[in-house]
Amino acid sequence: MTTATEPVARRVEHVMGLPISLALRGRHTTDPLADAAWAAALAALREADRMFSTYRDDSVVSAIRRGELAVADGPADLHEVLDVARRAERATGGAFSVWLPGPDGTTALDPSGVVKGWAVERAAAALRGLDGxxxxxxxxxxMVCRASCGPAWRIGIEDPRDPARLIAVVPVADAAVATSGVAHRGGHLVDARTGERPAVVAQVTVIATSLTWADVDATAAYALGGRAAQWLGQRVGRTGLVVWADGTTTTTQSPDRP
Known part of the structure; x- marks a missing residue:
């Protein structure tokens, strides 16, 4: 069993154009089993990048955007991601979509609002096999966090106006946390119905059991602008923190069941 003072082993790698970091504590932190789990997690993320990146010419998504591959002929993982996207699009009345309008008025596939959370959730499966x-x-x-042996992880949420400052710290024992905002990246953070970025909301953080849905719901709520908190409050099993453009915040807590 881990304790509050047990050391944490940390690893960092860049994949998908992002810093991927892992904190481990307990029985397997620097041994061969930990090494293998980390390698498997990174391999899953690299495979997601090869399939979904909008920056790589050799990705499946880039082939679709060029018209060289039909969506119907895409691999199973593509259809899984698009199914998640369709469900979110229906839930938001079209504000969330992976088919985003471009400057020329046409739409192009950009699954960024789904893929990161989906890929990290899948990569975390390799870590769940590390006993103790x-x-x-x-x-x-x-992030995806598990703290079954020791104390909950304490996750800081940045202030979108000053990323060096935290606006909240939340304990996370076995859940996922996702934040959508434009402080770092956010080209996909628009209302897909208009192509415009909502002006009234600065950042949305969602805690859920799945990072796939925490990430999607954070992006979807952001796209909804002024309706962000109201919509999140109706999403079963989600806790949300909406930071408005004027610096005020709204916390939402929805029931675990409908």
Missing amino acids: TDFCLSAGGD
Whole structure:
């Protein structure tokens, strides 16, 4: 069993254009089993990048955007991500979409609002096999955490106006945390119905059991602008923190069941 004072082993690698960091504590931190789990997690993320990157010419998504591959002919993972996107699009009345309008008025596939959370959630499966070991896997600030042996991980949420400052610290024992905002990256953070970035919301953080849905819901709520908090409050099993453009905040807590 881990304790509050047990040391944490940390690893960092750049994948998908993001810093991927791992914190481990407990039985397996620097041994061959930990090494293998980290390697498997990184391999899963690299495979996601090869498939979904909008920056790589050799990705599946780039082939679709060039018209060289039909969506219907894409691999199973593509259809899994697009199914998540369709569900979020329906839930937001079209504000969230992976088909985003470009400057020429046409739409192009950009699955960024789904892929990061989906990929990290999948990568974390390799870490769940480490017996007696707690982990926190983070990709650019979105993370999957498990603390079954020791104390909950304490996760800081940045102030979007001053990333060096925290506006909240939340304990996370077995859940995922995702934040959407434009302090770091955010080209996909628009209302897909208009192509415009909402002006009234600065940042949305969501805590959920799945990083796939924490990430999607944070992006979707941001896209909804002034309706962000109201919408999040209706999403089963989510806790949310909306930071408005004027610096005020709204916390939401939805029930675990409908």
